Every structure is written in structure tokens, then in C-alpha cells.
Amino acid sequence: MLDWLGFGSHDHAASSHGHHNHGSGPHGHTHGVVDATIATTDRGIWAIKWSFVILAITAVLQMVVVVLSSSVALLADTIHNIGDATTAIPLWIAFMLARRKPSPTFTYGLGRVEDFAGIVIVLIILFSAIVAGYQAIDRLINPQVVTHLGWLTAAGIVGFLGNEAVAVFRIRVGREINSAALVADGYHARTDGLTSLAVVLGALGVWLGFPLADPIVGLLITIAIFGIVWQSARAVLTRMLDGVEPGVIGEIHHAAQHVAGARIVDAKARWIGHRLHADIAIAADETLPLSEANKITTALEDELFEHMPALAAANIRFSAGHEQHALPPSHGHGEHDGHKH
Known part of the structure; x- marks a missing residue:
């Protein structure tokens, strides 16, 4: 059903990690087919x-x-x-x-x-x-x-x-x-x-x-x-004007709560036609090996596409900043962001 509606195939863009494929669940599709x-x-x-x-x-x-x-x-x-x-x-x-x-x-x-x-x-x-x-x-x-x-x-x-x-x-x-x-x-x-x-x-x-x-x-x-x-x-x-519904950013944070180690410090989203594109920064743990970091971004991608069927691309990156960044009121706590966008 998701494929028929056009939501079963996604253009993942987890920068610097190269994960473009889901291997399990409702998103186990190979890119480039349809x-x-x-x-x-x-x-x-x-x-x-x-x-x-x-x-x-x-x-x-x-x-x-x-x-x-x-x-x-x-x-x-x-x-x-x-x-x-x-x-x-x-x-x-x-x-x-x-x-x-x-x-x-x-x-x-x-x-x-x-x-x-x-x-x-x-x-x-x-x-x-x-x-x-x-x-x-x-x-x-x-x-x-x-x-x-x-x-x-x-x-x-x-x-x-x-x-x-x-x-x-x-x-x-x-x-x-x-x-x-x-x-x-x-x-x-x-x-x-x-x-x-x-x-x-x-x-x-x-x-x-x-x-x-x-x-x-x-x-x-x-x-x-x-x-x-x-x-x-x-x-x-x-x-x-790149406006999104109020619940979109909240849903991104909600998806991240299901992934251990995925602490979001910044999240942006925009519609391009009827396809949603998200840019997400998660807090970097410099002690993590690259393989573990890749697992976090892959797991976060899975959760994002599970929670947001209209999502077409998720660009996930690590942030090592320490500036305070406000989260949606529903989450009630602050995180950090050191990037300029």
C-alpha cells in the first residue's frame, strides 16, 4: 500500500554515512527501481x-x-x-x-x-x-x-x-x-x-x-x-515560504526518542511539492567508533520514515556544538547546537 501511494521508496541522504537502503520492516526497498x-x-x-x-x-x-x-x-x-x-x-x-x-x-x-x-x-x-x-x-x-x-x-x-x-x-x-x-x-x-x-x-x-x-x-x-x-x-x-505544520518538528523529535544515542540538537524540515525533506543534527559522542555512529543514523532514518510516511529525504549529521537550542514545548527540555545554517 505504501508503494502504491509513493511512500515506500525514499531518497535517504544521511550525509557522510552513505546509508541509502532499509533492510527490514515496511521500508525494505531498493532504490532506483520505481x-x-x-x-x-x-x-x-x-x-x-x-x-x-x-x-x-x-x-x-x-x-x-x-x-x-x-x-x-x-x-x-x-x-x-x-x-x-x-x-x-x-x-x-x-x-x-x-x-x-x-x-x-x-x-x-x-x-x-x-x-x-x-x-x-x-x-x-x-x-x-x-x-x-x-x-x-x-x-x-x-x-x-x-x-x-x-x-x-x-x-x-x-x-x-x-x-x-x-x-x-x-x-x-x-x-x-x-x-x-x-x-x-x-x-x-x-x-x-x-x-x-x-x-x-x-x-x-x-x-x-x-x-x-x-x-x-x-x-x-x-x-x-x-x-x-x-x-x-x-x-x-x-x-x-518553507513553512511546515507545527507537528512536523515534534514528530522528528518523537522518532528520535526511540533511538538510543540519537539526541537531536537541531531539526529543520520543508516541503518540496508533496515531499517532505528534513535536515537533522544529532549530538556527537566522540568516543563512539564510526560503525556505531552509522548504526545510530541508520536506526534514526528507520524511525523517521516509520513515523512520517510523507518524508522523502532525511539528511542526518553529527554536531559537536555546545550552544543551547530550544526544543518543541511538548518535550520540555533543552539540547545543544553549535552549527550555523
């Missing part, structure tokens, strides 16, 4: 492809009803669905580029293109919000009669079902391959599904004799889209 990135990006491309198909069909069906009913709420929802389908394009390009092997120029590969795709997605969502908002405000100023309320209700329900299906695809696969862009896009689709249900409320308001219910719902949908822009932008920019 590149983990290909497995995960194939999975990502599969999710994107089906998301695009579902949303494209949903948008076409809704557009037909927009023409029939003149509903600006449904128009806003349709614009959003078109924008959501369009986001499949930068994601697909990013996943394809991520499959390329590292080069002398791009020594870590092109995984960061995925973060750039996330920014493009945020801009697409922002554009759809501006267009939908303009249409809703214009309809409030210049009201029009909304017709075909039955079809309008059906279109709202279709929009909800289509977006929920896409949300399930993107969130599930995004979590499997640890892609912030894909997960963000999935939550965007889920919220879009809820805005589709708002179209139904607008149709009900018009049916009850309140014609402004339609543009008001359109405006509420616009506000919801702006909320998605803010949330998605925060998540993607955090990754682009």
Missing part, C-alpha cells in the same frame, strides 16, 4: 482528470439553465464551477513537471512548481469571485425576472453533487500524496458545492415573491469565494 514521485503524480493526475470531467459536465448543464432562467445566482455558481474546472490545468502541468528527474540546475527536481500552481489556482478563484460579484451587484441595481424555477433548483442540486464528488477526489488524493495545492482545491470544491445549494434558496425566495433573493444569493456566493481565496492563499504561501 521513483516515488511518479507514483504520487500519477495518482494526482488521475484525481485532476476526473475532477475536470465532472466539473466540466456540471458547468455545461448549469449554463443551459442560466440561459433559460436568467438567474444571476446560478451564473455566479457556474462561473465558479468553470473556474474550478480550469484550476485542473495548472495542477496537471505541475504534476507532470514534478515527474522530471533532478538536474544539475534543479538539484531537488521541480516539485516546487506545485506550489506555484497553487498560486495560479488562487488567482483563478479570485478572478471568478470578482466576475461573480460584479454580476450580482449589477443585477441588484438592474433587476430582471427569474424564470424556470424548477430547472433552477435542479441545477443547484446538480452543482452541489458535482462539486462534492470532486471535493472527495481532491481532498482524499491530496492527503495521500501530501499535496497542499490539491487539498486546497478540494476544499474549494466542497465550499462551492454548498454555494450551489444557496442557488436553491435563491430560487425558493423568488418563488415566495422576493425577486431580489436571486442577486442577494449571488452576492453571498461571491463572499464565500473570497473566503476560499484567503484560506487557500494562506496554505499555499506557507508552503512556498
Whole structure:
């Protein structure tokens, strides 16, 4: 199962020790057979492809009803669905580029293109919000009669079902391959599904004799889209600035507690696309022979990959420094670090 998700093969980088292979447990794989990135990006491309198909069909069906009913709420929802389908394009390009092997120029590969795709997605969502908002405000100023309320209700329900299906695809696969862009896009689709249900409320308001219910719902949908822009932008920019979730560093320290002699003095981590890379310094015991030191780094690698399935590379080194270094609060004690990074 780990191999299928792309987490069974790792690029270990324990500097100066040369351990690139696990001989036991769930990580007993030989490197160079199947590149983990290909497995995960194939999975990502599969999710994107089906998301695009579902949303494209949903948008076409809704557009037909927009023409029939003149509903600006449904128009806003349709614009959003078109924008959501369009986001499949930068994601697909990013996943394809991520499959390329590292080069002398791009020594870590092109995984960061995925973060750039996330920014493009945020801009697409922002554009759809501006267009939908303009249409809703214009309809409030210049009201029009909304017709075909039955079809309008059906279109709202279709929009909800289509977006929920896409949300399930993107969130599930995004979590499997640890892609912030894909997960963000999935939550965007889920919220879009809820805005589709708002179209139904607008149709009900018009049916009850309140014609402004339609543009008001359109405006509420616009506000919801702006909320998605803010949330998605925060998540993607955090990754682009080498930010990690608070629990990542804590998990590195937790893994080290299972290895005798692996006293961490510094730990850093960053995401490159959907692959986590860690740089770890452990306290050096100068009395240890090289063979024992190698056993410690190998054991720590095993524990790290056991505890962190999204980890792609662990660069472990020894530190002989004596400066105080704070650990995460959950560990409640200090260690030492004498390296500049």
C-alpha cells in the first residue's frame, strides 16, 4: 500500500554515512527501481482528470439553465464551477513537471512548481469571485425576472453533487500524496458545492415573491469565494515560504526518542511539492567508533520514515556544538547546537 501511494521508496541522504537502503520492516526497498514521485503524480493526475470531467459536465448543464432562467445566482455558481474546472490545468502541468528527474540546475527536481500552481489556482478563484460579484451587484441595481424555477433548483442540486464528488477526489488524493495545492482545491470544491445549494434558496425566495433573493444569493456566493481565496492563499504561501505544520518538528523529535544515542540538537524540515525533506543534527559522542555512529543514523532514518510516511529525504549529521537550542514545548527540555545554517 505504501508503494502504491509513493511512500515506500525514499531518497535517504544521511550525509557522510552513505546509508541509502532499509533492510527490514515496511521500508525494505531498493532504490532506483520505481521513483516515488511518479507514483504520487500519477495518482494526482488521475484525481485532476476526473475532477475536470465532472466539473466540466456540471458547468455545461448549469449554463443551459442560466440561459433559460436568467438567474444571476446560478451564473455566479457556474462561473465558479468553470473556474474550478480550469484550476485542473495548472495542477496537471505541475504534476507532470514534478515527474522530471533532478538536474544539475534543479538539484531537488521541480516539485516546487506545485506550489506555484497553487498560486495560479488562487488567482483563478479570485478572478471568478470578482466576475461573480460584479454580476450580482449589477443585477441588484438592474433587476430582471427569474424564470424556470424548477430547472433552477435542479441545477443547484446538480452543482452541489458535482462539486462534492470532486471535493472527495481532491481532498482524499491530496492527503495521500501530501499535496497542499490539491487539498486546497478540494476544499474549494466542497465550499462551492454548498454555494450551489444557496442557488436553491435563491430560487425558493423568488418563488415566495422576493425577486431580489436571486442577486442577494449571488452576492453571498461571491463572499464565500473570497473566503476560499484567503484560506487557500494562506496554505499555499506557507508552503512556498518553507513553512511546515507545527507537528512536523515534534514528530522528528518523537522518532528520535526511540533511538538510543540519537539526541537531536537541531531539526529543520520543508516541503518540496508533496515531499517532505528534513535536515537533522544529532549530538556527537566522540568516543563512539564510526560503525556505531552509522548504526545510530541508520536506526534514526528507520524511525523517521516509520513515523512520517510523507518524508522523502532525511539528511542526518553529527554536531559537536555546545550552544543551547530550544526544543518543541511538548518535550520540555533543552539540547545543544553549535552549527550555523
